[in-house]
Amino acid sequence: MKERENEFLKSLFKKYYFDYIDKIPVPDALYEREFGYQKFDGVGAMIRHIQIADAGEFKAFLMGNAPSDVYCSNGYYSFPALPLKEKDWQGADLIFDIDAKDLELPCRKKHVLGVCEPCCRSMTGNPDGTTTAAVCDGCGGSESKMRKKSLPCKPCMQAAKKQVRGLVDILCRDLGVSPGEIKTYFSGNEGFHLHVAHDAFRVLGRQERSDLADYIMLKGLVPETMGMSKIRPDKNGFADLHEGGWRGRFAKAAFGSKTKRASIISGLVKSPDAGYVEFQKMMDDAAARIGIQIDPGVSMDVHRIFRMPFTLNSKSGMQKAPCPDVDAFDPYTAAVVLDSDSVAHVVADCPVRFGLGGRRFGPYKAETVELPAYAAAYMICKGFARMA
Amino acid sequence: MVDTLLPTPEWRSCNGPVSGRGPFIYAGCQSCIMLHVGKDEKAKYPFLPEAGKFLQDQGFSLAEFGTDPVLKVIVDKAYERIMAATRGSVYRSALVGGKATGDHTLNMEIFSFLIAIVLIKLANHNTLVQRFALNESRRAEAFLTGDLSDTQDRSRSDMARRIIHDVSGTQVVQSNHRYLIPVADYLIHSKSFHEREWKLVNREVDGGYIILKPDKAVRLVRHTLVTYITSRINKSPVPEMIPGFEVMVAQLVAEAERLTPKYVVTGVNPPCVEHAIKVLEGGENLPHSGRFMLATFLLSRGKPIAEIAPLFRNAPDYNERITMYQLKHLAGEKTGTKYMCPSCNKLRIQGLCFATEECDGITNPLQFGRRRMAAGDVAAQEAAGR
Numbered sequence: 001m002k003e004r005e006n007e008f009l010k011s012l013f014k015k016y017y018f019d020y021i022d023k024i025p026v027p028d029a030l031y032e033r034e035f036g037y038q039k040f041d042g043v044g045a046m047i048r049h050i051q052i053a054d055a056g057e058f059k060a061f062l063m064g065n066a067p068s069d070v071y072c073s074n075g076y077y078s079f080p081a082l083p084l085k086e087k088d089w090q091g092a093d094l095i096f097d098i099d100a101k102d103l104e105l106p107c108r109k110k111h112v113l114g115v116c117e118p119c120c121r122s123m124t125g126n127p128d129g130t131t132t133a134a135v136c137d138g139c140g141g142s143e144s145k146m147r148k149k150s151l152p153c154k155p156c157m158q159a160a161k162k163q164v165r166g167l168v169d170i171l172c173r174d175l176g177v178s179p180g181e182i183k184t185y186f187s188g189n190e191g192f193h194l195h196v197a198h199d200a201f202r203v204l205g206r207q208e209r210s211d212l213a214d215y216i217m218l219k220g221l222v223p224e225t226m227g228m229s230k231i232r233p234d235k236n237g238f239a240d241l242h243e244g245g246w247r248g249r250f251a252k253a254a255f256g257s258k259t260k261r262a263s264i265i266s267g268l269v270k271s272p273d274a275g276y277v278e279f280q281k282m283m284d285d286a287a288a289r290i291g292i293q294i295d296p297g298v299s300m301d302v303h304r305i306f307r308m309p310f311t312l313n314s315k316s317g318m319q320k321a322p323c324p325d326v327d328a329f330d331p332y333t334a335a336v337v338l339d340s341d342s343v344a345h346v347v348a349d350c351p352v353r354f355g356l357g358g359r360r361f362g363p364y365k366a367e368t369v370e371l372p373a374y375a376a377a378y379m380i381c382k383g384f385a386r387m388a
Numbered sequence: 389m390v391d392t393l394l395p396t397p398e399w400r401s402c403n404g405p406v407s408g409r410g411p412f413i414y415a416g417c418q419s420c421i422m423l424h425v426g427k428d429e430k431a432k433y434p435f436l437p438e439a440g441k442f443l444q445d446q447g448f449s450l451a452e453f454g455t456d457p458v459l460k461v462i463v464d465k466a467y468e469r470i471m472a473a474t475r476g477s478v479y480r481s482a483l484v485g486g487k488a489t490g491d492h493t494l495n496m497e498i499f500s501f502l503i504a505i506v507l508i509k510l511a512n513h514n515t516l517v518q519r520f521a522l523n524e525s526r527r528a529e530a531f532l533t534g535d536l537s538d539t540q541d542r543s544r545s546d547m548a549r550r551i552i553h554d555v556s557g558t559q560v561v562q563s564n565h566r567y568l569i570p571v572a573d574y575l576i577h578s579k580s581f582h583e584r585e586w587k588l589v590n591r592e593v594d595g596g597y598i599i600l601k602p603d604k605a606v607r608l609v610r611h612t613l614v615t616y617i618t619s620r621i622n623k624s625p626v627p628e629m630i631p632g633f634e635v636m637v638a639q640l641v642a643e644a645e646r647l648t649p650k651y652v653v654t655g656v657n658p659p660c661v662e663h664a665i666k667v668l669e670g671g672e673n674l675p676h677s678g679r680f681m682l683a684t685f686l687l688s689r690g691k692p693i694a695e696i697a698p699l700f701r702n703a704p705d706y707n708e709r710i711t712m713y714q715l716k717h718l719a720g721e722k723t724g725t726k727y728m729c730p731s732c733n734k735l736r737i738q739g740l741c742f743a744t745e746e747c748d749g750i751t752n753p754l755q756f757g758r759r760r761m762a763a764g765d766v767a768a769q770e771a772a773g774r
Contacts, residue, residue, distance in 0.1 A: 173594075174594065203572070207733065208576055211575055211588045212575060218589060221590060224585070225591075244594050
């Protein structure tokens with residue numbers, strides 16, 4: 001991103017933090033957390049190991065640095081400002097990241113575009129606006145300068161919300177977390193973040209969290225768990241539709257109905273060897289369909305500095321916004337918090353029409369347009385526009 | 389010495405929520421279930437502080453065990469208790485149905501455990517400590533399983549739950565013949581198991597609890613019994629040699645030496661490393677995590693940097709200067725911090741694990757090909773060394 005674009009975004013972000021500072025909640029156990037941030041002109045460098053003493057310092061931190069992104073640790077430390085090995089880790093909240101891009105829906109072909117970073121030209125190699133081009137037809141830039149950028153997509157958000165609902169169901173029903181301990185946020189770009197402040201999980205280390213993530217993703221399942229065995233499988237031991245936990249969910253996904261369950265099981269137990277292999281395939285298929293698509297790397301990490309709620313995401317200019325009601329939440333209006341009163345003139349190049357802040361934008365073909373500041377910021381963050 | 393086998397104030401401290409750090413003795417802790425420890429319980433669980441106090445109450449001195457022919461039976465029993473552990477077999481208890489048939493049996497069971505600890509301290513060999521602690525915990529595991537699942541006598545079940553809580557910090561909840569363990573406790577304890585059956589996904593999970601059968605519930609926390617007994621032994625001071633114990637101690641030392649494993653590394657690379665080398669040889673891109681694994685593995689195996697660097701020559705983005713810098717960094721030449729080869733679990737998550745049967749339950753690629761030397765090999769090597 002260039003200097004003028006950086007200045008434009010920096011002023012908008014700064015205004016947001018000034019205007020909204022009293023609405024941004026101070027994180028719990030503030031003094032035990034590590035904070036970090038990135039700057040617009042910092043070429044992506046992370047400034048971290050920051051300890052904040054009180055609410056006043058917290059506000060000054062946000063308003064004074066005009067950060068492009070702000071992060072707060074899920075971990076609690078005795079000495080958050082020291083290097084990692086000396087911080088004296090005390091525990092960490094459980095965190096989850098559900099990203100629409102990991103769901104690999106077919107619609108992504110229509111709203112994920114190649115963008116040439118130096119000249120903001122969106123690649124139009126395919127009829128749907130996507131690209132397989134290796135060279136930018138605007139500036140001749142090479143493939144290494146091209147970035148994939150996604151535009152708002154409701155089906156993707158609906159699919160991500162379904163994952164969130166599934167995750168909350170597992171957390172509450174299976175793992176004993178109360179709904180009040182779960183805070184769900186729109187990530188500010190293409191997914192959702194869940195913060196779980198459940199005391200018993202706070203002490204879990206990386207390995208334990210990895211096992212927990214595998215449970216949520218339904219990974220590592222053995223056929224015996226669902227009732228199938230190689231030697232003399234017992235028809236009565238198979239997972240049933242009325243059961244709780246993964247056995248019940250699996251039975252619904254794999255068998256569908258009681259009648260089908262009975263006939264499938266009869267087939268499986270007739271020849272246990274072949275049945276075992278077939279059942280393994282059924283399990284793999286079900287796991288891909290009903291396992292929750294979280295990013296296990298995030299959930300395993302006990303030292304992560306995670307995007308802080310209510311702060312802005314420089315990938316979109318949108319807010320990491322709370323979603324008390326995920327079903328009713330519309331990220332493309334609720335998380336649009338940048339200035340909507342002022343306008344900006346940008347050179348935009350985006351072949352796909354999209355909705356943001358209750359308005360429709362595009363398509364644009366390398367043209368100068370006047371946009372509300374939030375939309376201009378969105379397009380600049382995504383790389384589809386530059387200052388006119 | 390007898391006093392040293394009693395619980396110390398340190399042992400009595402309750403460390404609060406489960407952390408798997410053990411040992412825990414919760415005397416005086418409000419959250420602990422306070423139950424009367426009867427004679428049978430002392431015999432079944434001689435590592436309990438109450439059993440240690442029992443010996444003290446009898447008024448024996450350690451010197452008497454070395455000279456008194458009547459007490460020598462107990463010493464022989466203690467010796468046999470350790471030897472059973474070195475053979476990997478669980479010491480056969482004289483208890484019948486978990487009950488002592490008389491005071492003699494009771495004394496034998498409790499005293500032989502305590503004298504065994506004295507003998508182990510005198511032998512001063514870690515192999516004996518480990519084996520004894522493991523086998524005593526297996527012995528206790530059998531009793532705990534029986535007590536926990538006793539539906540007739542509630543006090544036995546309560547006692548088993550108290551011991552599990554005291555030793556592991558885990559509260560087993562009993563509900564309609566089901567034994568429930570909190571999810572977080574389960575995760576903490578099950579991480580030491582490598583079999584897939586112990587993965588959370590292969591357990592019945594409901595409302596924040598794992599539902600287990602009594603044997604699995606006890607098996608889950610057995611490692612904390614091992615830690616607890618090991619800790620008791622390690623915290624006891626080494627006594628002066630007791631006249632009459634010399635021969636037995638010498639035999640125990642010899643046995644421990646014989647059992648101490650010696651390993652030889654075969655030099656064969658694990659499949660994950662072979663895969664990484666193949667990818668690089670083919671000029672394909674190996675992700676950063678794969679390069680990290682390959683470099684740290686080879687460095688740990690003692691391969692010089694100059695021999696590792698050429699492996700990366702075919703990488704699409706190869707840069708000799710950067711490669712050398714990074715290898716030196718991983719080897720600790722830049723900062724003094726040497727990087728370890730990632731665990732198999734981490735590699736599995738990163739999609740870099742290509743496990744074969746030969747991996748055989750290893751937890752780090754560095755363990756691959758590590759073969760335990762047979763006793764004959766050890767003797768031959770020692771002879772050659774001389």
